[in-house]
Amino acid sequence: KFKSTQDILRIIGNKDQIRNFGVIAHVDHGKTTMSDSLLAASGIISPSVAGQALALDSMKLEQNRQMTIRGANVTLFYETDGKEYVINMIDTPGHIDFTGRVTRALRAIDGVVVVSDSVEGIMTQTETVTRQALEERVRPVLYINKIDRLVKELKLGPEEMQKWLMNIISHFNQLVDIYAEPEVKEKWKVSIQGNSVAFGSAKDRWGFNFKMAKKTGINFKDVYDAYTSNDPALIKSLSERSPLSDAVLGMVVEHHPPPHVAQRYRIPKIWPGDLNSDIGKALLACDEKGPALMMVTTINVDPQAGRVATGRLYSGTIKDGDEVYLIDAKRPGRVQSVNIYMGNTREIVSVLPAGNIPALLGLDYAIAGETISTVKGAQAFESIKYVSEPVVTIAVEPKHPKDLPKLVEGLRTITVEDPNLIVKINEETGETLMAGMGVLHLEIATSLLQEKGLEIVTTQPLINYRETIRAKAGPIMSKSPNKHNKIFMRVEPLPDDILEMIRTGKIKEDMDKKEMAKLLRDKGWSADEARSVAAIDVSGNMLVDETKGVQFLQESMDSIRSGFDDVIRNGPIAHEQVRGVKFVLHHFVPHEDPAHRGLAQLMPATRRAMLGSMLIADPVLLEPILGIEIKCPQDLIGQVSSVLSGKRGKLLNVEQKGIIAIMQGEVPASETFDLSEKMRGATAGKALWNTYFKAWQPVPNSIFRTLVGDVRKRKGLNPEPPSPDEFIDKE
Ligand code: GDP
Secondary structure, eight states, rough: OOOOOOHHHHHHHHHHEEEEEEEEEESSSSHHHHHHHHHHHSSSSSSSHHHSSSSTOHHHHHHHHOOOOOOOEEEEEEETTTTEEEEEOOOOOGGGGGGGHHHHHHHHHHHEEEEETTTTTTTTHHHHHHHHHHTOOOOEEEHHHHHHHHTTSSSHHHHOOOOOOOOHHHHHHHHHHHHHHHHHHHHHOOOOTTTTTTEEETTEEEEOHHHHHHHOOOOHHHHHHHHHHHHHHHHHHHHHHBBBBHHHHHHHHSSSOOHHHHHHHHHHHOOOOOSHHHHHHHHTOOTTTHHHHHEEEEEEEEEETTTEEEEEEEEEETTTTTTEEETTEEEEOOOOEEEEEEBTEEEEEEEETTTOOOEEEEEETOOTTEESSSSHHHHHHHOOSSOOOOOEEHHHHSSSGGGGGHHHHHHHHHHEEEEOOEEETTTTOOOOOEEEEHHHHHHHHHHHHHHHTTOOOOOOOEOOOEEEEEEEEEEEEEEOSOOOEEEEEEEOOOHHHHHHHTTTTTTTTSSSSHHHHHHHHHHTHHHHHHHHEEEEEEETTEEEEEEOTTTHHHHHHHHHHHHHHHHHHOOOTTEEOOOOOEEEEEEOOOSSGGGSSSSSHHHHHHHHHHHHHHHTOEEEEEEEEEEEEEEEEGGGGHHHHHHHHHHOOEEEEEEEEEEEEEEEEEGGGGTTTTHHHHHHHHHHOOEEEEEEEEEEEEEOOHHHHHHHHHHHHHHTTOOSSSOOGGGGGOO
């Protein structure tokens, strides 16, 4: 059954025989074990190798944490009813901290297998990711894993098992009901009879769906008997009679669409260009003869081959030596070598048509999320909006100063592989700072650096705060350093719905002005104001120009803009990033002579006017609040709850599933540094938990002053924040 590269290329010549899918699962629900089982059965690599290694988890670190954090691509061969398929399985992380990666992976696939532990059911993270999949028009099927636990732990009989499982299925279908689009909602709901749900045990490698049950006669009574007997031979016979890989891949080839079918309805959703253009038509048809357009989902840095850009080729054909354009990076590149995954190893193929997942060598400037095309200036895929924000920062330095260049190189590599990691230099102290989405995210990044053989020293994690206002204020006036220019500024808090539109990119600076005005009028803005947006900052701030007929304004706008950009990076309270402020330029009195109203005059005047008006608008620091999901035995709910309340956190919901409890809560990020220890201490290590960014919230008044003083001191500033008088001028 072993397949060669030639076989694979022959099969993918027919698009009907291609599938691109991903796996969504909550941590620990069995994604790795299941994927491993599929790989072992795929016939592309030797089953004995796959049986021993956790194939998808190429890194030791991930095996330790049992959490897949890096995009990997695995190609499977599957044959059913005499038809051959090449199935690309693209890794989708289950950890919510990395939601940016999930969205990227979702772009490359047309279907997902949602894996759920039979005891725990669909967990919040799975819900979030499934919801994203549905919104991106990716079709789901459901695999309920760890059926053995229903017998061994919950002691359910065959009938009770079925009842229990029906609940999980209907919970899942509620998600489809809420988030899938009306046209596909009914068709995309999963059901046993429709053959879109499978049950099994990945650990024991058996599984079945409706069709297989009809064919082999396997049923819940057999499962029950095998596990109550506890006879390894009986359990093994389940996998011989009904292998898991058939159950899962059978659903994939039946329900997940091949690329040319999927692209017809997915392209209008994920590609914002003109569908009647040459590229538009080629994309809709998945036409290998059209211009090439590819979306990069993953970058791996290979010690030998260098940067490897893997992603989905939606149209055209890519071959060795092609001159291409990196659309977002606005630069040309040359494809050195076109590769394809065979099992989990990369093979040279030199040329690959649309609908497939090429791995391209030689594109040194490609990053994850980049659009690659043979057409210069082609419309890029919609940029991906991150659900998470970096909220924790550490400073990193090499243990031995001579290793600094190595550190810089190491940081460059890991940020290429993980765009959610942000590296910057503190200009005041010269420190190298690394910001991530949680303590765990930074711990992983740090171990990656250490694995590259670097000895590094890191500081305690620091929280990133935001600055905002809670009232309207102004207009106030500030003069330029030469006193010859006056800027009049007022401020207002930006409401949540506008912030959401900015965050998701619904409104952005470079969009059509009329369209933006319409969206803002729909939110209650006056026609005048909706037309006058001068700048939008993606972290959630706006500059509006309400001046009327002021001389020299047009040519001064760049300098004013620089003032805006500077204030947003360094707010008045603690030099933290500003979020949620609408700055309104109310009036502008320039000096007649251009020599006296240059950048050096107008930028500081704008800065002062913005800082001054924020300081009289009830300013406050926002702190990141993390959502937390905790699983533990029921009798420990009380202990977990008191750990949380000791950390300014709270429990929001408790659900009991059999003997375990699943709790949802929230806790300020600044209180999570020793949460592991506290939780372990209180529960004797029996609680499993993880966190994700949830919201920005004002810090309580009781800690505000001390906190501001601490943050300012750390940055080498005077601990007292400035007073508004320092920025506001009288006539
Ligand atoms: P992932 O985090 O979703 O990739 O989960 P893994 O595949 O690493 O599995 C998590 C744990 O569940 C491991 O200890 C597995 O051995 C175990 N596991 C996986 N499948 C099953 C199953 O069908 N039954 C039981 N009882 N345990 C399983």
